Amino acid sequence: QVQLQESGPGLVKPSETLSLTCTVSGGSINGGNYAWTWIRQPAEKGLEWIGRTYISGSTNYNPSLKSRVIISIDTSKNQFSLQLSSVTAADTAVYYCVRQVMGKGYFDYWGQGTLVTVSS
Amino acid sequence: QSALTQPASVSGSPGQSITISCTGTSSDVGGFNFVSWYQQHPGKAPKLMIYEVSNRPSGVSNRFSGSKSGNTASLTISGLQPEDEADYFCSSYTSSTIYVFGLGTKVTVL
Numbered sequence: 001q002v003q004l005q006e007s008g009p010g011l012v013k014p015s016e017t018l019s020l021t022c023t024v025s026g027g028s029i030n031g032g033n034y035a036w037t038w039i040r041q042p043a044e045k046g047l048e049w050i051g052r053t054y055i056s057g058s059t060n061y062n063p064s065l066k067s068r069v070i071i072s073i074d075t076s077k078n079q080f081s082l083q084l085s086s087v088t089a090a091d092t093a094v095y096y097c098v099r100q101v102m103g104k105g106y107f108d109y110w111g112q113g114t115l116v117t118v119s120s
Numbered sequence: 121q122s123a124l125t126q127p128a129s130v131s132g133s134p135g136q137s138i139t140i141s142c143t144g145t146s147s148d149v150g151g152f153n154f155v156s157w158y159q160q161h162p163g164k165a166p167k168l169m170i171y172e173v174s175n176r177p178s179g180v181s182n183r184f185s186g187s188k189s190g191n192t193a194s195l196t197i198s199g200l201q202p203e204d205e206a207d208y209f210c211s212s213y214t215s216s217t218i219y220v221f222g223l224g225t226k227v228t229v230l
Binding site for chain 1: 121123152154155156158164165166167168171172177209211212213216217218219220221222223224
């Protein structure tokens with residue numbers, strides 16, 4: 001059973017960079033045709049797709065966040081990461097790392113989510 | 121890319137059927153069969169319930185079904201049970217090669 005677990009600071013100051021890591025267990029991040037994705041959810045609001053990476057290292061980002069986002073992958077550690085720069089209070093949300101089945105458009109395994117609050 | 125439109129809330133009595141709509145455009149819901157539905161209980165991560173419009177993952181009850189007509193997708197829950205009370209989100213692939221979600225529908229079992 002594949003499991004994903006987010007880790008990183010729960011509090012980030014405005015204008016700084018939010019950094020999160022997702023550790024994949026129960027299977028190799030190299031195995032199968034998957035995209036490794038970040039999705040966030042502000043309190044009492046809907047879900048927002050941030051972007052995704054592949055084992056090749058290529059990426060796709062939401063245009064609304066593209067100028068501030070970097071998603072990277074480290075296959076040797078079975079991890080992928082999110083960096084979001086110049087954060088504001090609007091970036092306060094629960095951040096999920098998620099596995100997406102390539103070519104199928106759905107998200108089958110989700111991490112439990114981690115709350116990141118942007119505040120001074 | 122705008123969020124998909126879902127009703128804020130839907131309710132029903134145990135045993136009844138309810139349907140949640142998810143309306144987009146020809147650039148997302150209407151243009152692709154990559155519509156999926158997720159169930160989210162409070163404080164929990166979303167769970168995949170339906171993928172590719174109408175397919176159920178292994179382990180999901182057959183009381184959940186999906187369909188699509190034009191730019192609107194639908195999730196039907198038949199034989200409503202107390203444990204179905206949750207938030208439900210739809211998602212679609214888009215022509216911009218990104219994914220968009222609905223704002224969510226709160227299902228209440230009366």
